Amino acid sequence: MKTQKPSGKSQICQTVVDLPPSGIRKFFDLVATMEGAISLGVGEPDYVTPWHIREAAIHSIEKGYTMYSSNSGTPELRGAVSAYLAGRYKVNYDPTAEILITTGVSEGLDLVMRAILNPGDEVIMADPAYVSYPACVCLAGGKAVRVPTRVEDGFELRAENIEPYITKKTRAILLGYPANPTGAMIKRDKLVKIAQLAKRRGLLVISDEIYARLVYGVDEVCFASLPAMQETTVLLGGFSKTYAMTGWRLGYACGNKEIIAAMTKIHQYTMLCAPIMAQKAAVEALKNGEISINEMVEDYNRRRLLMVKGFNNIGLNCFEPRGAFYTFPSIKSTGMTSDQFAEKLLKEEKVVVVPGTAFGPSGEGYIRCCYATSMTEIEEALGRIHHFLKKHA
Amino acid sequence: MLKDILKLLEKDARSSHKQIATITGLPEKEVAASIRKAEKDQVILKYKAIVNWDKVEDDHVYALIEVKVSPQRDVGFEAIAERIYRFPQARSVYLLSGTFDLLVIVEGKSMQEAANFVSQKLAPVEGVQSTVTHFMLKKYKEDGEIIGSKEELKREPLQP
Ligand SMILES: Cc1ncc(COP(=O)(O)O)c(C=O)c1O
Numbered sequence: 001m002k003t004q005k006p007s008g009k010s011q012i013c014q015t016v017v018d019l020p021p022s023g024i025r026k027f028f029d030l031v032a033t034m035e036g037a038i039s040l041g042v043g044e045p046d047y048v049t050p051w052h053i054r055e056a057a058i059h060s061i062e063k064g065y066t067m068y069s070s071n072s073g074t075p076e077l078r079g080a081v082s083a084y085l086a087g088r089y090k091v092n093y094d095p096t097a098e099i100l101i102t103t104g105v106s107e108g109l110d111l112v113m114r115a116i117l118n119p120g121d122e123v124i125m126a127d128p129a130y131v132s133y134p135a136c137v138c139l140a141g142g143k144a145v146r147v148p149t150r151v152e153d154g155f156e157l158r159a160e161n162i163e164p165y166i167t168k169k170t171r172a173i174l175l176g177y178p179a180n181p182t183g184a185m186i187k188r189d190k191l192v193k194i195a196q197l198a199k200r201r202g203l204l205v206i207s208d209e210i211y212a213r214l215v216y217g218v219d220e221v222c223f224a225s226l227p228a229m230q231e232t233t234v235l236l237g238g239f240s241k242t243y244a245m246t247g248w249r250l251g252y253a254c255g256n257k258e259i260i261a262a263m264t265k266i267h268q269y270t271m272l273c274a275p276i277m278a279q280k281a282a283v284e285a286l287k288n289g290e291i292s293i294n295e296m297v298e299d300y301n302r303r304r305l306l307m308v309k310g311f312n313n314i315g316l317n318c319f320e321p322r323g324a325f326y327t328f329p330s331i332k333s334t335g336m337t338s339d340q341f342a343e344k345l346l347k348e349e350k351v352v353v354v355p356g357t358a359f360g361p362s363g364e365g366y367i368r369c370c371y372a373t374s375m376t377e378i379e380e381a382l383g384r385i386h387h388f389l390k391k392h393a
Numbered sequence: 394m395l396k397d398i399l400k401l402l403e404k405d406a407r408s409s410h411k412q413i414a415t416i417t418g419l420p421e422k423e424v425a426a427s428i429r430k431a432e433k434d435q436v437i438l439k440y441k442a443i444v445n446w447d448k449v450e451d452d453h454v455y456a457l458i459e460v461k462v463s464p465q466r467d468v469g470f471e472a473i474a475e476r477i478y479r480f481p482q483a484r485s486v487y488l489l490s491g492t493f494d495l496l497v498i499v500e501g502k503s504m505q506e507a508a509n510f511v512s513q514k515l516a517p518v519e520g521v522q523s524t525v526t527h528f529m530l531k532k533y534k535e536d537g538e539i540i541g542s543k544e545e546l547k548r549e550p551l552q553p
Binding site: 046 | 416544546551
């Protein structure tokens with residue numbers, strides 16, 4: 001039977017109609033038809049999950065772990081997450097009530113927004129920011145409030161810049177450092193200022209710390225570990241980047257009992273639970289994954305240095321990122337917009353980069369390039385970009 | 394700093410001085426000098442490729458030989474080990490703990506050639522009590538590299 005569309009009326013709800021399309025959609029189609037393209041447009045590690053972690057999952061399947069787990073995740077994994085956070089950051093979360101295992105930080109973001117926002121409530125975030133941040137806020141009926149960040153400030157969101165954007169409707173500040181797309185980090189003293197501001201104005205802080213372990217020459221700070229911040233922080237953590245586990249779809253959310261209970265309520269109706277084999281693998285990752293992390297971080301760091309220096313050498317000013325695996329060079333000297341630059345570069349030189357504007361208006365004049373790719377490809381891509389720059393000089 | 398350079402070279406012996414300079418933050422000249430010195434001091438012994446000979450039609454046979462020896466007064470195992478490692482057919486020679494003393498890895502063009510080396514050269518060395526030869530049937534992994542099928546990255550080229 002054919003479903004009849006009521007004439008002239010869209011079947012799609014207004015919220016989704018109004019949701020802006022992804023800024024990189026058109027590039028997908030271009031790339032798909034192209035051979036020999038080098039991609040700096042990825043957003044995940046170039047490692048396969050370390051074998052000992054894969055092996056743990058295989059073993060769990062052999063043992064028959066193929067069922068639902070408890071809604072909030074296996075007690076074993078919640079315990080392991082709690083122990084990991086206590087050991088590394090000295091924050092103590094009760095595994096029975098303050099930790100929820102999610103299908104990636106992606107789900108964690110969606111749950112926290114749906115759990116805390118009333119229609120029209122505002123969430124403050126940096127601009128540029130990871131694409132899901134504003135989208136999750138909108139889908140939950142809230143309003144994303146973007147605070148521009150600048151290269152002069154190392155793309156940090158600063159307390160004094162946040163304050164003017166706080167209104168009666170503001171519910172939360174969403175932080176994501178180390179940051180996608182800029183690779184920026186915020187030092188402890190500046191985070192403390194944000195913490196004090198949030199306390200003073202009664203705001204919740206949501207801290208996406210998915211890239212926390214990918215830092216170079218600086219120490220990561222767990223926002224919940226700042227003085228008196230644990231109660232009013234929702235910590236989102238994941239396995240995707242740290243352990244090269246993007247395909248497993250696993251993460252966790254930690255916070256006070258009330259918020260975690262609310263998030264769990266939504267999760268139990270909409271997701272039921274995270275995949276059990278991924279949870280089994282994650283326990284192994286937390287217990288024995290440190291060696292693999294160190295090796296991967298050393299390897300990312302080499303390529304980070306190569307790419308940053310490379311961009312500066314060919315005349316694209318590149319801010320030195322201290323975290324994640326992205327560089328965010330400025331292309332302002334070319335006179336092109338980010339979008340034009342990315343499209344021309346792809347068509348003429350077959351190098352895939354993501355225009356900064358995909359992450360918000362303040363990304364104009366920048367492109368995001370990921371260095372989670374081989375040194376050979378990085379050098380080849382830099383060579384092609386150099387050629388492109390000379391051609392359009 | 395030398396350690397950083399060595400680690401990079403161990404991962405990829407073909408890293409250029411320029412690459413190494415960028416990554417370590419040292420001037421290129423200094424990198425070149427450190428490498429020259431490491432070569433001279435025999436910290437770096439040699440640069441070579443890990444070859445998957447199975448892919449090139451070439452006859453290669455490897456044998457692992459357990460060697461029991463009688464250690465000699467004052468020099469222990471050193472003299473016998475030297476007698477053995479001087480043969481070019483002995484690709485690697487290790488002194489081990491356990492039920493035998495030396496492990497010798499021999500490379501030859503054929504099983505016959507390797508066997509001849511053992512019976513005609515190795516076994517007759519003075520002080521060698523006995524040998525047990527194991528022919529290698531297949532190499533799965535060498536020096537940390539999986540031989541044969543490399544895991545390919547199955548990534549989408551564009552992600553937010
Ligand atoms: C900042 C940031 N947060 C969250 C995610 C999503 O992570 P997950 O795989 O845990 O859903 C990504 C993925 O690119 C990201 O860059």
